[in-house]
Structures are given as structure tokens and as C-alpha cells.
Amino acid sequence: MVNVSNILTKFEKKSQLKLFNLKIMNYSTLKKTVALSFVSLMAVAAVNAQSSSDTTAKAGTAAKVFGGSGQYRTWNIGINAGVTSPFLAIGGTNGTTDWSAGFAYGISVRKQLAHSFGAQLDVVGYGSKVSGSNSTPRNNIKSFETTIAYQATLSGVVNVATIDYLRRKNAINFYVSAGAGLVAFNPVLTWGTPVAGSQTLDNKGKHNGGTDYVKELVIPVGVGVKFRLSDRVALNFGYTANFIDNDYFDGIKNSSNPFHKDKYSYAYGGLEFSLGSSAKPNLDWVNPVAMMYDELNDPTLRQEVQALKGRVTNVEKAVDDLKKDSDGDGVADQFDKCPNTPAGTVVDGAGCPLKMPTIDTSLFVRKGTAMNGGGTVAPTAYSNIQFEFDSSGLRPTAFPVLDATSADLRASKKAVTISGYASSEGTAAHNLRLSKDRANAVKTYLVNSGVDAKKLKVKGLGETNPVADNSTEAGRELNRRVEFKK
Structure with a gap:
């Protein structure tokens, strides 16, 4: 101051x-x-x-976006x-x-x-x-x-x-x-x-x-x-x-x-x-916009893009070859060990005809057996019981078969295994529970009709052992079933 x-x-x-x-x-x-x-x-x-010439101004054009x-x-x-x-x-x-x-x-x-x-x-x-x-x-x-x-x-x-x-x-x-x-x-x-x-x-x-x-x-x-x-x-x-x-x-x-x-x-x-x-x-x-434009129009990049398109085309062709199924059995030709199977044939994962399970006919009621006070009926006992999609409720069409089965079991010392199955829709765990519910529904009906519960064993086997092709609705309907076995 x-x-x-x-x-x-x-x-x-x-x-x-x-x-x-x-x-x-x-x-x-x-x-x-x-x-x-x-x-x-x-x-x-x-x-x-x-x-000075433009050479200095144009020097160093190799810089790249995000290159540091x-x-x-x-x-x-x-x-x-x-x-x-x-x-x-x-x-x-x-x-x-x-x-x-x-x-x-x-x-x-x-x-x-x-x-x-x-x-x-x-x-x-x-x-x-x-x-x-x-x-x-x-x-x-x-x-x-x-x-x-x-x-x-x-x-x-x-x-x-x-x-x-x-x-x-x-x-x-x-x-x-x-x-x-x-x-x-x-x-x-x-x-x-x-x-x-x-x-x-x-x-x-x-x-x-x-x-x-x-x-x-x-x-x-x-x-x-x-x-x-x-x-x-x-x-x-x-x-x-x-x-x-x-x-x-x-x-x-x-x-x-x-x-x-x-x-x-x-x-x-x-x-x-x-x-x-x-x-x-x-x-x-340096103008970042010009750098981005140059990178997008770089001839080398364009060549790489064209080469990539060619590789994508080859991959698509290979995928098409993998999907090719000449006989229509659902197995690609590259993996089909049994080519040219007849249309409608149920095949396994290798494309070969599926061996169907043998039905035990020893449990069927013989012709001429007396039932319900005398007459003779066709052998309908122990037939497969079919179910609706995602349901364990018994259909009315199953009652005659179940009644015939109940009569035969009450009149003999036979014991059977009731095996429930499901089609391939849904998860394996869900189908396993559903198949067991179906088997228990059949057992409940038979016990209520007088069959000793000790003669009935229940199994839920899920979507295993299909009897028809699960890729069609008709096949899936057949797989929604209960079977009787000794």
C-alpha cells in the first residue's frame, strides 16, 4: 500500500x-x-x-480412429x-x-x-x-x-x-x-x-x-x-x-x-x-469425421468385407447340406445310416427303422371268456389307455378297457405293472411327473372298481420308449398312453 x-x-x-x-x-x-x-x-x-508443397500437409495419413x-x-x-x-x-x-x-x-x-x-x-x-x-x-x-x-x-x-x-x-x-x-x-x-x-x-x-x-x-x-x-x-x-x-x-x-x-x-x-x-x-x-469416412472407404476393408461375404455364403451352403434330408425321415443325409427308408417309417437318431416294442398278448382275455353274466366279448382288456395333451384325466373311451381289465384281475391272481408315458412336448421333468400321474389315475380307477392294490405297480417313464414319431401330432397322440405289463 x-x-x-x-x-x-x-x-x-x-x-x-x-x-x-x-x-x-x-x-x-x-x-x-x-x-x-x-x-x-x-x-x-x-x-x-x-x-511449401502439400506433401507435408498430407503426411501421416495412417492414423486410425481409436488408435490412441x-x-x-x-x-x-x-x-x-x-x-x-x-x-x-x-x-x-x-x-x-x-x-x-x-x-x-x-x-x-x-x-x-x-x-x-x-x-x-x-x-x-x-x-x-x-x-x-x-x-x-x-x-x-x-x-x-x-x-x-x-x-x-x-x-x-x-x-x-x-x-x-x-x-x-x-x-x-x-x-x-x-x-x-x-x-x-x-x-x-x-x-x-x-x-x-x-x-x-x-x-x-x-x-x-x-x-x-x-x-x-x-x-x-x-x-x-x-x-x-x-x-x-x-x-x-x-x-x-x-x-x-x-x-x-x-x-x-x-x-x-x-x-x-x-x-x-x-x-x-x-x-x-x-x-x-x-x-x-x-x-x-485432425478431423475425426474424415478419419471415420476414410476407414469405411478403405479398399483393404472393402476387400475384407467381400471375403467375409464369401465365407458367410460357404457357411450357409454347408448348413443347407447339413439340413438336407432326402428320404424325409427327419435325419439329415450326412448322419443317415439307413438312407431311403419308406415314408412314415419310425426311425431312430441314426435314421434306421425303430424296433417297436413287443406287446405281451398273454394277458389279453381270450375269445369266448364269459363276462358280465354270460356273453362273449372281444379281447379289449389290457389295451393301452390314451390321454389328452398335458392331461392325466381318463377319457370316457378308456372305461370299457379298464372295466374289462378290472374284471380279469379280480377273477385271477395276476399282478401287472402300470407304466405311464408322455409325448415329447415340454421339459423332461414335467413329462416324467405327467406320466406318473397318468399311471396313478389308471390305478385309482382299478382299485375303486375292486382290484386289490397289491396287484398293481405304478411307473412313470416320461417321454421314453415312444411307440410313434413325436414329430407329428398323430404320433404324439399315440405316445400319450398307459401300458399294462406283467
């Missing part, structure tokens, strides 16, 4: 003032020389970049120079009413981490200046000039327009940036009264325990635009607002607002150079 009353008591000698003015003149000459040299350098680089950052050039170094001001484009309060153009220069090093994002280190060069003045002196303060010893910041840089659906390759990139760092500076005040005249006060060494420069946190926030001159070189224009974490950057303490913080802006132009192998493209200017 500057105490004006103390300033008024400190007058410098006229010889010191003359020496100071001489230094200012030398510095002004130096600014002009450096600026002219820098502009010349940019012009030469631009001409060289534009006159290793297939690109991702390191960039830049130089820049421009004008500083204690005022910002967004406004705000300042210690002076007017600003004088100051000169600054710097370098940058950036690592591009993705198409749209990079991390950048910026260093503002030694001797860069920021200055302001009062057209009408405030508290006898006429102007200030702050010298920056150095400023180093680390920022994230976001490219705003990296994907272009209109052009194959970008020529312009807009970006925004923000970060944090450290700035070392020294403000010099010019003040005076009509009586005493103008005087200067150099604050170097009077703060932070007598150190040469004041060091504070700085927050840079910037915008900019880059123009692609070649795959190696870009022309860069930007504007950065630097927010200082104190109110001493201009040497003037704002007593009306104890929370006031100083700031300054830096408008610059410069060149940026891409580092790395020429065989790789610069990640800054």
Missing part, C-alpha cells in the same frame, strides 16, 4: 530523474526493435509455410508478443483512468491430450510491462508502470471446433483456456504536485521482506484463434485476462474497497510449431 503523505516527503534529485527518462527512451527503442523483428519472423514463417495418441504429433511450442493493459474487455474498476500500451512477450509449451483438449505451460518474458495513467492526477498520482520479472502458468486449453462436417481438414481452430500460476512484478509510480513537479517511486525491494519483486498467485483466462499455415506451423492470436491475487499490481491500494483485486490483459499474436515425426499428423488439425 502506498502512503501519499510519505511519498510527498521523498524527492529525488533531478539527475536521477534524467537518468530514469533516459532508461525509458532506451526501453521504448528496444520495444520497437523486438516488435519489428517478431513481425518479420512471423511473415517469413507464413511465406515459407504457404509456399501415439499415432499423432502431440507436442507444440510457441512464441508470442503483444500489448498489455491494466483494463479488461469485460470491465471492472481500476486504479487509473487511462491505460498506456505496454509490451510483453512469451513462450508456450503444450501437450495435446485429445482432439479437443490440451495442457499448456505459458511463460511471460522478463521485462514485460503493464502501465496506466490518470489524465487528471488522483491523489497526486499521475501514472504507474509495472515490470513483470516472470509469469509462469499451467492451463487447460479446449479447442471449440475440432469436428468439421463441411471440410476434410480444419484450417481454423477456436479455443478457450484457463489455469493458474505465479507472477513476480514491481510497480513504479509517477506522482507530483504543481509545486514540487513530477517524481517517481520505485517500490522494488520495499515489500515481501525486502525481496526484489512481489510474488502473487495469478489466474489466466483466455480465448483465441489459430490459423493453420501448414501441418507444422500455425498462426496464433489470443487475448488473456490475468487476475492477480492482491491489490498491489499497479502500486495503488484501493482504500474504498478492501476486497479489490488487480488484473491486466494481454492481447498477442504468435507462431506455434508442432514437434515430432513427419510421418505422424498433427493432432491439432
Whole structure:
């Protein structure tokens, strides 16, 4: 903080003032020389970049989508120079009413981490200046000039327009940036009264325990635009607002607002150079849309697709051959060990005729046996009992057979096994339960009709031992049955 009353008591000698003015003149000459040299350098680089062949611009086209950052050039170094001001484009309060153009220069090093994002280190060069003045002196303060010893910041840089659906390759990139760092500076005040005249006060060494420069946190926030001159070189224009974490950057303490913080802006132009192998493209200017398009239209990929179509055709033909069944028995020709079986023949898994189970006819009632008070009936006892789909209920058509079977069992000492079966629909476990329920339904009917339960043994055999083809409804109907066996 500057105490004006103390300033008024400190007058410098006229010889010191003359020496100071001489230094200012030398510095002004130096600014002009450096600026002219820098502009010349940019012009030469631009001409060289534009006159070079497109070979460099087209270098490194082997990059693939999702191939990683290793297939690109991702390191960039830049130089820049421009004008500083204690005022910002967004406004705000300042210690002076007017600003004088100051000169600054710097370098940058950036690592591009993705198409749209990079991390950048910026260093503002030694001797860069920021200055302001009062057209009408405030508290006898006429102007200030702050010298920056150095400023180093680390920022994230976001490219705003990296994907272009209109052009194959970008020529312009807009970006925004923000970060944090450290700035070392020294403000010099010019003040005076009509009586005493103008005087200067150099604050170097009077703060932070007598150190040469004041060091504070700085927050840079910037915008900019880059123009692609070649795959190696870009022309860069930007504007950065630097927010200082104190109110001493201009040497003037704002007593009306104890929370006031100083700031300054830096408008610059410069060149940026891409580092790395020429065989790789610069990640800054790669358009992901164009890369995807090139991959989809790659002749090699098209050949692979055609070859894949051919392999699919061969597989489909092989599947058709596997499914071919010349005799229609449900077994493919490749696995049919008994080809040309007659139509309707029940076959096993190898395509050979299925050996049908032998029916034990010894249990059948002989012709002429007296039943129900005398007459003779056909041998219907012990015939298979059929069932409806997924049902264990007895059909009325089964009653005559069951009655005849009951009469024979009650009149003799015979014992039988009641075996229940099911067709192949549903799971094996379900069919096993269903077959046992069917056998128990027959046993319950016979016991209720007077047959000794000890003569009846029940088995549930599920969908095993089919007597007909389960691939037809007629065959499945025959397999939904109960059989009687000794």
C-alpha cells in the first residue's frame, strides 16, 4: 500500500530523474526493435509455410480412429508478443483512468491430450510491462508502470471446433483456456504536485521482506484463434485476462474497497510449431469425421468385407447340406445310416427303422371268456389307455378297457405293472411327473372298481420308449398312453 503523505516527503534529485527518462527512451527503442523483428519472423514463417508443397500437409495419413495418441504429433511450442493493459474487455474498476500500451512477450509449451483438449505451460518474458495513467492526477498520482520479472502458468486449453462436417481438414481452430500460476512484478509510480513537479517511486525491494519483486498467485483466462499455415506451423492470436491475487499490481491500494483485486490483459499474436515425426499428423488439425469416412472407404476393408461375404455364403451352403434330408425321415443325409427308408417309417437318431416294442398278448382275455353274466366279448382288456395333451384325466373311451381289465384281475391272481408315458412336448421333468400321474389315475380307477392294490405297480417313464414319431401330432397322440405289463 502506498502512503501519499510519505511519498510527498521523498524527492529525488533531478539527475536521477534524467537518468530514469533516459532508461525509458532506451526501453521504448528496444520495444520497437523486438516488435519489428517478431513481425518479420512471423511473415517469413507464413511465406515459407504457404509456399511449401502439400506433401507435408498430407503426411501421416495412417492414423486410425481409436488408435490412441501415439499415432499423432502431440507436442507444440510457441512464441508470442503483444500489448498489455491494466483494463479488461469485460470491465471492472481500476486504479487509473487511462491505460498506456505496454509490451510483453512469451513462450508456450503444450501437450495435446485429445482432439479437443490440451495442457499448456505459458511463460511471460522478463521485462514485460503493464502501465496506466490518470489524465487528471488522483491523489497526486499521475501514472504507474509495472515490470513483470516472470509469469509462469499451467492451463487447460479446449479447442471449440475440432469436428468439421463441411471440410476434410480444419484450417481454423477456436479455443478457450484457463489455469493458474505465479507472477513476480514491481510497480513504479509517477506522482507530483504543481509545486514540487513530477517524481517517481520505485517500490522494488520495499515489500515481501525486502525481496526484489512481489510474488502473487495469478489466474489466466483466455480465448483465441489459430490459423493453420501448414501441418507444422500455425498462426496464433489470443487475448488473456490475468487476475492477480492482491491489490498491489499497479502500486495503488484501493482504500474504498478492501476486497479489490488487480488484473491486466494481454492481447498477442504468435507462431506455434508442432514437434515430432513427419510421418505422424498433427493432432491439432485432425478431423475425426474424415478419419471415420476414410476407414469405411478403405479398399483393404472393402476387400475384407467381400471375403467375409464369401465365407458367410460357404457357411450357409454347408448348413443347407447339413439340413438336407432326402428320404424325409427327419435325419439329415450326412448322419443317415439307413438312407431311403419308406415314408412314415419310425426311425431312430441314426435314421434306421425303430424296433417297436413287443406287446405281451398273454394277458389279453381270450375269445369266448364269459363276462358280465354270460356273453362273449372281444379281447379289449389290457389295451393301452390314451390321454389328452398335458392331461392325466381318463377319457370316457378308456372305461370299457379298464372295466374289462378290472374284471380279469379280480377273477385271477395276476399282478401287472402300470407304466405311464408322455409325448415329447415340454421339459423332461414335467413329462416324467405327467406320466406318473397318468399311471396313478389308471390305478385309482382299478382299485375303486375292486382290484386289490397289491396287484398293481405304478411307473412313470416320461417321454421314453415312444411307440410313434413325436414329430407329428398323430404320433404324439399315440405316445400319450398307459401300458399294462406283467
